[in-house]
């Protein structure tokens with residue numbers, strides 16, 4: 016593998032890492048497989064697009080808005096739709112989040128159409144050299160920002176009272192309830208945090224690549240793989256899973272041809288599921 | 303002659319959870335037709351022994367010989383089919399089914415080499431429901447009945463499996479004194495009628511005394527005493543295990 | 558659904574007879590719509606057996622539909638007749654279900670559901686890339702039946718109806734049998750089931766094989782009917798999603814649930830398609846949300862609750 020390829024893989028993997036964490040937290044801690052996650056990522060992209068078209072706002076700035084708006088949307092969805100049905104089990108939450116996906120997809124199609132869109136910032140073409148490899152400036156920035164966001168999420172979980180509460184709930188729901196933690200509130204914040212991360216990823220994505228509602232399905236496929244590779248609800252696990260998927264896709268494309276990319280990801284996921292059900296990081300995070 | 307009388311042999315059985323030795327080199331035998339009390343304070347390892355013997359957990363080491371075959375590497379369903387069955391300390395009803403359907407499943411599956419076609423199994427299930435006194439509840443969903451009835455249902459369900467050896471894990475827990483009385487009578491009667499061998503698990507000593515032929519006492523995963531109820535009740539190690547060292551000394555000084 | 562067994566059997570036979578003669582009274586368009594409904598009912602029964610009765614949600618069940626469709630396309634492309642290729646298609650699907658099922662059916666809940674999606678995705682890629690055999694991503698054609706379209710459509714209508722009746726009857730008999738109690742026990746409490754002497758692995762694998770069998774036959778018929786199939790279309794996760802919704806709306810774990818659900822959802826989306834062309838996704842999504850919220854036990858569940866309540870009221874009146 017050439018240096019250029021490795022760098023490409025890692026830059027892509029960084030975005031995947033950020034994207035996977037939100038999904039992994041929602042699944043691992045709130046117990047919801049969010050099939051509308053892809054729609055939420057893309058929604059983040061379109062929010063940045065609007066801010067760019069209206070105010071010429073750089074996606075690296077408008078991502079804050081994406082995150083905030085999706086946090087609110089996530090909280091509202093959780094409170095009104097998911098929370099009442101969570102006891103119904105996996106079938107209900109899967110179907111419900113799928114229905115949500117249809118609604119969001121329809122809204123996106125209606126407002127922005129199915130065409131691919133791009134945000135072209137002025138420094139889009141800039142590169143710098145590293146060894147004999149070229150690194151596109153914007154991808155590098157996005158990678159750094161993704162890293163910072165992942166670290167902030169980690170800090171939030173480790174250092175803040177709410178974050179610790181969420182962890183307590185994830186480890187032992189009854190125990191957490193017994194010591195007076197508002198379990199439902201923790202689930203809600205965790206879920207909303209997950210959608211916020213989806214929105215943030217969407218903005219970063221929009222600064223580099225073009226996007227359309229067509230991407231929705233493949234995003235969900237990818238976050239599944241990332242979350243399972245890393246172990247559900249595990250932040251560093253998902254980060255590692257994201258990097259790994261980036262590398263697997265990039266190298267897989269070279270060795271097997273890019274048409275096998277998705278199959279490769281799926282095969283890796285199923286293998287991990289069967290042999291290491293708690294992910295490659297190996298720690299059982301929730302029951 | 304003597305040999306033939308032993309139905310179940312547990313030989314240096316161990317089960318570790320990481321560093322915790324939940325069951326540690328425990329050996330004892332169960333005679334055909336007896337009620338063997340298995341007692342010990344909370345966390346002594348009683349349920350863990352049951353889980354290992356019935357195949358729910360893999361053993362760490364040792365062996366379990368049931369009627370001349372080592373069953374310690376078999377799966378739970380294989381062991382159940384050989385005729386060794388258990389109830390659960392925390393009842394595990396088949397949610398979504400009625401009382402009768404629960405018992406029917408036990409009757410349809412359970413020990414093999416018997417007639418388990420639908421007609422026969424239904425007949426057996428109805429008889430056993432009658433035997434434990436659940437007839438009036440037979441069409442209720444298990445989610446709609448009380449805890450004592452659930453325990454009866456679970457008892458009926460294992461009886462319908464027609465086992466030879468039955469591990470009853472704290473079947474009296476959560477019952478009031480009157481219900482305990484009723485349940486003990488039922489267990490004794492059923493044992494006689496069905497010629498069952500029972501390993502009777504309790505952590506309340508008093509409840510076991512009246513019902514057991516012999517008793518094995520566990521403490522911290524080890525067997526500390528084995529004997530008749532009388533022998534066990536007067537054993538200082540047992541008293542110590544249950545009540546702590548100081549009390550044991552006082553009892554000994556008085557005696 | 559109702560308490561009297563004889564009345565039920567009578568109603569069902571009348572229903573079947575009505576459906577047999579229905580094509581004479583409705584337009585070709587509706588014949589095709591109802592054929593699709595039958596097809597969805599069959600796939601949904603496969604999901605119902607696994608999820609409604611056994612508690613394992615096979616999110617990737619579309620793969621058996623795809624396998625059935627593609628084996629049929631390939632076999633007929635090699636000159637075999639449909640009836641010769643049908644057992645091959647079913648056998649392949651069963652083989653796939655056993656091969657995949659053995660490792661994956663050890664997983665519970667979410668994990669199982671997701672693993673099946675992964676397998677379905679992987680199979681889709683294989684079909685897309687094995688261009689020489691499958692025709693690749695562009696899809697492949699099947700021989701067209703040498704009859705008028707109307708005759709052909711009636712033929713598929715009846716075949717799909719027969720498949721639905723056979724599937725439903727088979728699953729009904731399975732559920733009432735010893736094996737059926739075995740799989741229902743797995744849903745209720747897998748650990749207890751195992752300790753009661755039920756070989757859970759065996760039950761799960763066989764149940765999935767049965768599910769695969771019927772789903773693959775539906776796929777085979779579909780391929781022959783359409784005479785053109787593409788991989789994205791027959792391995793579409795949406796097939797599973799739709800049929801899960803159908804099961805939920807009809808009533809999970811109820812034998813007529815998938816059929817009722819298939820009619821309700823399909824007729825509903827017919828209306829939605831024609832009236833809210835641009836918003837059909839959203840309207841469908843919202844409809845699903847509303848149904849999941851207000852009829853969580855599905856239509857058959859709601860009817861059963863209603864009957865139960867009425868009986869209780871009647872009993873009370875009698876005792877007063």
Ligand SMILES: Nc1ncnc2c1ncn2[C@@H]1O[C@H](COP(=O)(O)OP(=O)(O)OP(=O)(O)O)[C@@H](O)[C@H]1O
Nearest residue numbers: 319324342343344345346347348349350351391505
């Ligand atoms: N699955 C498990 N994983 C880890 N530790 C376990 C597990 N099951 C039991 N233990 C531990 O093993 C020890 C023995 O537990 P066990 O349930 O066998 O006790 P017991 O004698 O049945 O107690 P009780 O009277 O409370 O039912 C305890 O310290 C318990 O915490």
Ligand SMILES: [Mg+2]
Nearest residue numbers: 348349350391
């Ligand atoms: Mg116990």
